[in-house]
Amino acid sequence: MFAYVIRRVLATIPVMALVALFVFSLLYLAPGDPAAVIAGDQATPQDVERIRASLGLDRPYLVRFGSWVWGILNGDMGVSIFTNLPVTTMIAQRIEPTLSLMILTLILAVTIAVPMGVVAAWKQGTLIDRAVMGFAVLGFSVPVFVVGYLLAYVFALELDWLPVQGYTALSKGFLPWLENLVLPAVALGGVYIALIARITRATMLEVLQQDYIRTARAKGAGQGSILFLHALKNAAVPIVTVIGIGIALLIGGAVVTESVFAIPGLGRLTVDAILRRDYPVIQGVVLLFSFVYVLVNLIIDLAYTLFDPRIRY
Amino acid sequence: MQRRDLFLGGAGLALGGTLAAPALAQPAASRVLKFIPQADLGILDPHITTAYVTRHHAFLVFDTLYGMDAEFRVTPQMAAGHAVEEDGRRWTITLRPGLKFHDGTPVTAKDCVASIRRWSGRHPLGQELNARLEEMSAADDQRIVFRLKRPYPLLAEALGSLVTPCCFIMPERLAKQDTSKPITEMVGSGPFRFKADERVQGSRFVYERFEGYVPREDGTPSWTAGPKRVNLNRVEWIVTPDPSTAAAALQNGEMDWWEQPTTDLLPLIQRNRNIVVENPNPTGLVGWGRFNHLHPPFNNPAIRRALMAAVSQDDYMTAVAGTDRSLWRDHVGFFPPETPFASDAGMEALKGPRDFDKVKRDLAAAGYKGEKVVLLAATDFPILNALAQVGNDMLRRAGMNVDFVATDWGSVVARRASREPPERGGWSMFFTFWTGLDVINPGVNQCIRGNGKDGWFGWASSERLEGLRQRWFDAPDLAAQKALAREMQAAAFEEAPTLPLGQYFQVTAYRRSLSDVPKGMPLFWGLKKAA
Numbered sequence: 001m002f003a004y005v006i007r008r009v010l011a012t013i014p015v016m017a018l019v020a021l022f023v024f025s026l027l028y029l030a031p032g033d034p035a036a037v038i039a040g041d042q043a044t045p046q047d048v049e050r051i052r053a054s055l056g057l058d059r060p061y062l063v064r065f066g067s068w069v070w071g072i073l074n075g076d077m078g079v080s081i082f083t084n085l086p087v088t089t090m091i092a093q094r095i096e097p098t099l100s101l102m103i104l105t106l107i108l109a110v111t112i113a114v115p116m117g118v119v120a121a122w123k124q125g126t127l128i129d130r131a132v133m134g135f136a137v138l139g140f141s142v143p144v145f146v147v148g149y150l151l152a153y154v155f156a157l158e159l160d161w162l163p164v165q166g167y168t169a170l171s172k173g174f175l176p177w178l179e180n181l182v183l184p185a186v187a188l189g190g191v192y193i194a195l196i197a198r199i200t201r202a203t204m205l206e207v208l209q210q211d212y213i214r215t216a217r218a219k220g221a222g223q224g225s226i227l228f229l230h231a232l233k234n235a236a237v238p239i240v241t242v243i244g245i246g247i248a249l250l251i252g253g254a255v256v257t258e259s260v261f262a263i264p265g266l267g268r269l270t271v272d273a274i275l276r277r278d279y280p281v282i283q284g285v286v287l288l289f290s291f292v293y294v295l296v297n298l299i300i301d302l303a304y305t306l307f308d309p310r311i312r313y
Numbered sequence: 314m315q316r317r318d319l320f321l322g323g324a325g326l327a328l329g330g331t332l333a334a335p336a337l338a339q340p341a342a343s344r345v346l347k348f349i350p351q352a353d354l355g356i357l358d359p360h361i362t363t364a365y366v367t368r369h370h371a372f373l374v375f376d377t378l379y380g381m382d383a384e385f386r387v388t389p390q391m392a393a394g395h396a397v398e399e400d401g402r403r404w405t406i407t408l409r410p411g412l413k414f415h416d417g418t419p420v421t422a423k424d425c426v427a428s429i430r431r432w433s434g435r436h437p438l439g440q441e442l443n444a445r446l447e448e449m450s451a452a453d454d455q456r457i458v459f460r461l462k463r464p465y466p467l468l469a470e471a472l473g474s475l476v477t478p479c480c481f482i483m484p485e486r487l488a489k490q491d492t493s494k495p496i497t498e499m500v501g502s503g504p505f506r507f508k509a510d511e512r513v514q515g516s517r518f519v520y521e522r523f524e525g526y527v528p529r530e531d532g533t534p535s536w537t538a539g540p541k542r543v544n545l546n547r548v549e550w551i552v553t554p555d556p557s558t559a560a561a562a563l564q565n566g567e568m569d570w571w572e573q574p575t576t577d578l579l580p581l582i583q584r585n586r587n588i589v590v591e592n593p594n595p596t597g598l599v600g601w602g603r604f605n606h607l608h609p610p611f612n613n614p615a616i617r618r619a620l621m622a623a624v625s626q627d628d629y630m631t632a633v634a635g636t637d638r639s640l641w642r643d644h645v646g647f648f649p650p651e652t653p654f655a656s657d658a659g660m661e662a663l664k665g666p667r668d669f670d671k672v673k674r675d676l677a678a679a680g681y682k683g684e685k686v687v688l689l690a691a692t693d694f695p696i697l698n699a700l701a702q703v704g705n706d707m708l709r710r711a712g713m714n715v716d717f718v719a720t721d722w723g724s725v726v727a728r729r730a731s732r733e734p735p736e737r738g739g740w741s742m743f744f745t746f747w748t749g750l751d752v753i754n755p756g757v758n759q760c761i762r763g764n765g766k767d768g769w770f771g772w773a774s775s776e777r778l779e780g781l782r783q784r785w786f787d788a789p790d791l792a793a794q795k796a797l798a799r800e801m802q803a804a805a806f807e808e809a810p811t812l813p814l815g816q817y818f819q820v821t822a823y824r825r826s827l828s829d830v831p832k833g834m835p836l837f838w839g840l841k842k843a844a
Contacts, residue, residue: 031720035726038356038495040363040477044769045730047435051361054493082355083514084497093513149557157561163560164555262553262562264516271554272353272515275693277723 001312005302012294019133019290020072023283024065033057034081056082068283077287078280080273087284090269097167098265101179101257102250104185109192110243116193117228117239121208132197139194144253148187148260155183165262171241184261188253192246199242203235210234236307244300251289332827344546346827346842348835349559349571353515353552357507363477365748369572372486372537373380373520373548374415375481375501378406379427379473383595383832385653385753387473388538389481389820391420391530401464403508413525414484415499417508422451427488429457429472430478436720437490437757438471439480441786461829467756467786475537475750475834476757504543504838518550520837528838536833542843563588563822569842570823572835575695576634579820587825593832596649596749597642600629600700600814601760603771605741608734610686610713615679617809621662623672623711626635626815632699634817643817647761647802649749649816653791654798659806663813673712686715687735689743691722695724700744700814708742717797729770743770749816754794755785760811773810 035052036043052058056067077081077087119130156164162183168176207213209230216230255267266285273281304311350369356362359371380390388393395406412420426449433439448460459468472480482488487496499507501744505520512518522543532539551568553559556575562568564585574582574590582588602624604611611617626643634640644663648654686708690701701717708715716735720728725743733739762782763775764770781801788794805811823830826843 031724031727033723033730036726036730037723038362043363043435044767045772046767049728050493054491080514083357084495085514090514094515152558152561157565160565164565164567165558166551166567259555260558262516262551262555262558264513266552269515272355275721275723276355278725 001302001305005298008301012291012298015294016287016291020069020283020287021065024068025061025285027279027282028061028064028276029275034277034279037276038082068071068280072287073178077284080281081193081278082276087280090281091266091284091288092268094238094264094266096169097263098254098258098267100167100170100181100189101254101263101265102182102247104178104181105189105192105250106243108185109196109246110187112189113193113196114200114232114239117197118204118232120197120201120222121204122227124205128200132201136194136198139190139192139197142190144187144191145260146257147190148184148257151183152261153188165264167265180263183285184257187260188250188257191253192249195246195249196239200235200239203238204231207235235308237304240300240303240307244296247296248293251292326767344544346545346548346570346837347568348548348550348837348839349553349562349568349734350518350550350835351573353554354518354550356495357497359481359497360428360435360478360494361492362384363435365477365834368477368479370476370507370518371481371503372481372834373499373503373505374499374507375407375483375503376412376541377473377480377537378482379469380536381473381475381833382533382535382538384535386538387469388532389469390473390538391425395469396530401466402461404459404465404468405452406459408455408457409527409529410455411527412502412598413527414502415523416484418484419454420482420502421454421485423454424485424488425457425482426451427485428482429480431483431488431490431492435631436468436471436474436476436480437759438474438476441465441756442468442471445490463787465786466789470756473537474757476753489760498553504528504541505548516552518552520548520550521545522753534831534839537836541838543838545837546835563824568824569827570821570830570835572821573819574822576640579637582822588822589723589751589825589827589830590820590822593821593830594749594819594834596652596753597816597818597819598746598748599645599649599752599816600633600744600746602700602704602742602744602812602814603760603769604809604811605735605771605772606773606810607732608739608741610681610684611741613680614808616676616681617812618807619672619675619679619681620708620711621806621809621812622675623667623669623707624663624814625667625707626663626813628707629700629703630815630817632703633696633815640818640820642818645813645816647758647805647811647813648798649753652753654750654754654795656795656799656802657829658799658803662806669710669712672710676711676713681713683714684733686713686741687739688715688717689715689725689728689740690719691725691743692719693721696746696817697722697744700746704742704744732766732772744814746817755782755798760813761801761805763808763810771811773808775804775808775810777804778808778810791803 035055035057036048038051039047079086080090116132120129123129150166155162163180166180168180170177213231216226255271258265258267270285350366352366354366354370356367359367376391378392379387381387391409391412393407393409395404397404414420433443442465445461445463445465447462450458450546452458484500490496504523504526506523507519508519528540528542534540556578559571560578560582563571583590604617606612626645630641630643642650646660686707691697705715705717728740729743731739735741752760759769763773763778766772781797785794785797788797829839830839831839
C-alpha cells in the first residue's frame, strides 16, 4: 500500500510536467497580448511595445518557458502581469472561498443524492423513483447560472432571506459564512446531485439483485440494514468514483457560480486572468487545479480498499 | 433591519448564538459606501494605463494640480494659483499650503515635478508640453517653474485634463519609477487612503477617509474642481462581474451605487422606487469605426470617404442602447455635441437617406476591387459587439468583401497592434468607444489625428490635420481655437481617418439614500449617505 502511494505520487511528476508544458505552450500560441490590455484602449502602439518589453513578453518561447519552470521548481509561481502581486498570494487569497464552496456543495450533494438514489432503487418504478429520476434530468438539463438566478430572485430579492452575492470568511463566523454560501452551493450542487443520484440508483439496482441480498432478507435483516449496510457498501465503488470525477464538474461549475454570486474564488480569478491574458496567473491556477485533480483521483483509488477488501495495492 | 438579518438572528439563536464571531467596532453603516465599479481594478498605477477604472480609483487616492468643472473650465486644485510671465514662456505654479501625502510627508514642488515628468510622456497634452519645455524645476518647496521654448497657453488644461492618464501627483520616490514598471504602493495626497491590507484582487478594494486631507476653501464642487469635502468614512469597491447580480444587489440594498448598469437591465431597476438612474456625464461615449490606413482597401482616402455616406448613426446607436433616444444621440461629428469645439462643419456627410447603390458606385469609382476587409469584433463587450455587427452589415450592404472576425477584446487589442497586411494576420477595421472627454478637443482627440506610425492604431497620416492641430495649440483665444476645430472637422470628414458613429450616454444607478452624488465620473467627495 505504502509503496503504491509512493509510486502514484511519483507518477504525478511527469503528469504535472506535461500539464505545465501543455498550458504554457497553449497560452504562448493563443492570440492576445497582456501589454495591450495593460496599456488600455487609448494607448499608442509605442506604449504597448514599451510595456511588452518591460514585461519580458518579447523574449523567445524557450527562454520564457525555462524561466517559468525554474521558478516553479523553486516554489515561485511568478508575479501577475497586471497586479504585480505574487501568483501564490493571489491564489492564497482566493482559495478559501472556492474550497468552502466545493466542500459545502460536496457535503450537500452526497447527503442528498446518495439517499435519493438508494430510495429510488428500493422503490423502483414507483412515483418516488420517477420523481428522483425527473429531478436528475432537471439537474442535468438546467444550467448552473439559471438555477443561480432563480435562487437569488426567490431567496434574496423576493424573500430577502439570504444575500445576493459576496463571501464572508469563515473566520468572521460560521453563520455569516454559511449565509453567503447556501445559494451558490445549492445552485452548483444541482448537477452533482443528479449525477450521484443516478449512479447510486443504477448501482443499487444491480446490487439488490445479488444472491447475498436475498440471503440477508431470508435471514430476516431489516430493510434499512439491507439497503445501507449490505447493498450500499457493495455499491460504493462506482459511487465514490463518480464523486471523484464530479470534482472536475465542481471546478468547472465553480467558475460560473462564482461569477453569478460574485464570490472571490479561484474560478473568477481564472476567468479574469484569461480575459486579460495574465499568463502567470492562468498557468498557476491550471497547475493547481491539475494537482488537485490528480490528488483526488489518488484518494479515490485508496478509498476503494475501504469498501472492497478484494482490492489490494 | 432587513428580513435576512432576522433570519440570521433566528438561526443564530437556534444555534445558541455562539457561532458568530465577536462583534468588532464597525463604522456606522451610513458612513460606508458600497460601490460596484465598471470593471476590476487590475492596475493601480494611474500613469501607466488609460483604463477609466484606474482613473476613478486614482481620484480617491491622489490629487491633481488643477481640476475640471462641468463647464470644462480648469481651475486650481492642489495649486493655489499660477503666474505666467515672459510672454507665456515662464509659468510658476504655487502649491496650497498644508498638503500632505498619506504617509505624513508634505507635498512639495519636487514631488510635482517628478510626477509631471512621469505622466507627460503618456498624455497627448503632456507630450505637447514636453515638445515645448526647456526646463521644469522646483524653485522651492511650494513653487514649480516651467521654462518653455514656446508659449503653451494650455498648460493648466493639460495638468487638469480628465483624459486618461491624468496628471496625478505622487511622492517623488514613487514618481521616479519608470512607467514601464507599475507602482504598487499607493501613497497619494487625495481625500481617501487606499487600504492595501484589505485588497482582494478582482473582488474588493477599500478606501478610508484621509483625515489629513485639506480641501480648498474657495470654489464650488463640480467634477474634479472645487473643494473635496468628504462625508464618508469608508468606500468599498465590490467587483461584480455579472450584471444581473449587480442589479439584484442594488435592488435589495446590499450595494449603494452601481457605476454602469447595462441597458437591458435598465427597465428593471428603473421600476424600483429606491433607485435613482441618471446620466452623470453629458459628454457620454462616442462610437468610432477605425480604419487601418496602412493597407488596402482603407489606405485609399476616397474609399474611406465613400463609406462615410453609408453610416447611419441611428442604426449604430439603436443597436448599442435600444430605442430610448434619451440614451443616445445621432448627428455626432468628431467632437461631442454641446461641448466647446462641436460644430456642424462637414456634417452633411452624415445627413440624408443612406443610398447604398450610390455608395457601391462611389466605392467602385474610388478603386475598390473586392479586397478583403478584416473586421475585428469584440463579442465579449456588448456595446462593442453591437457596433461591429452593424458595421459588418453596413460594409456588406456597400458591397465589400468582409471577413468578420468574432473574438474577445483581449484578442482585438493584440491583433490591432499588428501592422501586417490583413491576409497575414493584420486587420482592416475595428470599432470602439471613447468617452466624450477623451475626444473633447483637437489636442486630445486621437480619432482626428494624422500622426502616422506614431499615432493610434490604424496609423492615419495627414499633414493637413496635424498642421491644424499645431495651430490649435498656438491659438490665442477660444474663438480662434473654435475656428480651427471647425476646419479640422471639415478636413476629417473629407479624409475620414475614423468614422464617427454616434454618442451614447452611460447612465449610473444608486440608492435613493445617497444624495449630492458627484457628476462627471464616479467621485466620492461631497456625497452623503442617509442612515
